[in-house]
Amino acid sequence: MDPAEFENGPGSIDHYDGIPCFRPPSLPPDVELTNDLLAVYGDAQYALGRLATLHGNVDNENLLIAPFVVREAAMSSQIEGTNVTVSDIILHDIDSSPERSAADSKDVREAYNYVDAVRQGFSRLSDGESLSVDLVCDLHETLMDDVRGGEDRPGELRDVPVYIGSPDGSIEHARFVPANPDTVEILLEQLLAYVDRGSYPPLVDVALAHYQFETIHPFRDGNGRLGRLLMMLQLYDAGLLPEPYLYLSAYFNRRRQQYLDYLLEVSREGAWTQWIEFVLNAIAEQAIDAYDCGVELQSLQESYFERFPKRPAVRDVVEYVFEEPYLTAPRAIEATGRSRQAVYDAIEALEAEGIVEQISGGERYRVYEAPDVLAVVGSA
Numbered sequence: 001m002d003p004a005e006f007e008n009g010p011g012s013i014d015h016y017d018g019i020p021c022f023r024p025p026s027l028p029p030d031v032e033l034t035n036d037l038l039a040v041y042g043d044a045q046y047a048l049g050r051l052a053t054l055h056g057n058v059d060n061e062n063l064l065i066a067p068f069v070v071r072e073a074a075m076s077s078q079i080e081g082t083n084v085t086v087s088d089i090i091l092h093d094i095d096s097s098p099e100r101s102a103a104d105s106k107d108v109r110e111a112y113n114y115v116d117a118v119r120q121g122f123s124r125l126s127d128g129e130s131l132s133v134d135l136v137c138d139l140h141e142t143l144m145d146d147v148r149g150g151e152d153r154p155g156e157l158r159d160v161p162v163y164i165g166s167p168d169g170s171i172e173h174a175r176f177v178p179a180n181p182d183t184v185e186i187l188l189e190q191l192l193a194y195v196d197r198g199s200y201p202p203l204v205d206v207a208l209a210h211y212q213f214e215t216i217h218p219f220r221d222g223n224g225r226l227g228r229l230l231m232m233l234q235l236y237d238a239g240l241l242p243e244p245y246l247y248l249s250a251y252f253n254r255r256r257q258q259y260l261d262y263l264l265e266v267s268r269e270g271a272w273t274q275w276i277e278f279v280l281n282a283i284a285e286q287a288i289d290a291y292d293c294g295v296e297l298q299s300l301q302e303s304y305f306e307r308f309p310k311r312p313a314v315r316d317v318v319e320y321v322f323e324e325p326y327l328t329a330p331r332a333i334e335a336t337g338r339s340r341q342a343v344y345d346a347i348e349a350l351e352a353e354g355i356v357e358q359i360s361g362g363e364r365y366r367v368y369e370a371p372d373v374l375a376v377v378g379s380a
Helices: 035-057 062-079 086-093 105-126 133-143 181-197 202-216 223-237 249-254 256-269 272-307 312-323 329-336 340-352 371-377
Strands: 012-016 019-023
Touching (some): 012 181, 035 202, 133 223, 202 223, 202 272, 249 272, 256 272, 272 312, 312 329, 312 340, 329 340
Antiparallel strands (some): 012 019
16 A cells, blocks of 8 residues: 555555554544535435335235345345355255355355344344443354354454455555554444444434445454445434335445445545445345335235235235245244144145246255246346
């Protein structure tokens, strides 16, 4: 990293054993809330508010939570270079061998950890915790459990320098070297203290906090996944997202290079407005997409219910199908509390209607998929 490239930026260069590390400026920066920026903000806030209305229109919240969390996990893992799909994650626990993508077991485990971390974070905030260093470290430990990078001290703040974007793998030629490891803990504490009080409208603060987190890079690995998760938690903590319905990773994945360039341009030039607009557009676009997906899931479930008006056991299995688009009879029995015969009859009825299809070859442990549900969620 060439320190001269950061002379016009808002931060400073702080050396560690002769290695130049970038120390981000303290939040908040001086950002002019122009009419153009406020217009983008308004679009994002409206889209997010409309998405939040889905929360009051469903009897079973898992209709939306389960597929949305899995979708976010798949996208977040793909950003890290895996081949994980929605199908891979849902099939993770099923003791069978239907066809999967090229993702290996570590890739799937990484995505599944993300699902666990999302649920853990939302649960702990709903129990009254605040975003703290301890919570962030616990979430990181969950994310990195038994995956690549899991040997890099999960849940512990880094005590070594890290670097980003080196063409030859050396720190000397890295595009960016995040904060000096000696300053990581205090910088993270300051960031979370800022998140707690804020200075700008909440969605602007989400953009500022995400830049700060990724620039501090407080862990040896997993900072991208954790940073994207913290954006959802920050929105939830601000009362703007009732459940984990917003999967920003899809937007960042489609614009990965732009995402990285805009982060770097804040550090080099103080290009805050460009970065904030990028995040606001991500929130708006993904909130619209999530709302449309949610409405389609609700409509699909209602159309299934209408086919079985007087068969409550079948309707219970239908509900379960939206939580687990790949299902087996034993898991459906456990989830619905219905008898073995009732569940087998229900699955037979759903198969006759084309709502589920058997995808495993075995007779004793059959696995079924719900193709229409998977199509909405975005399986690939």
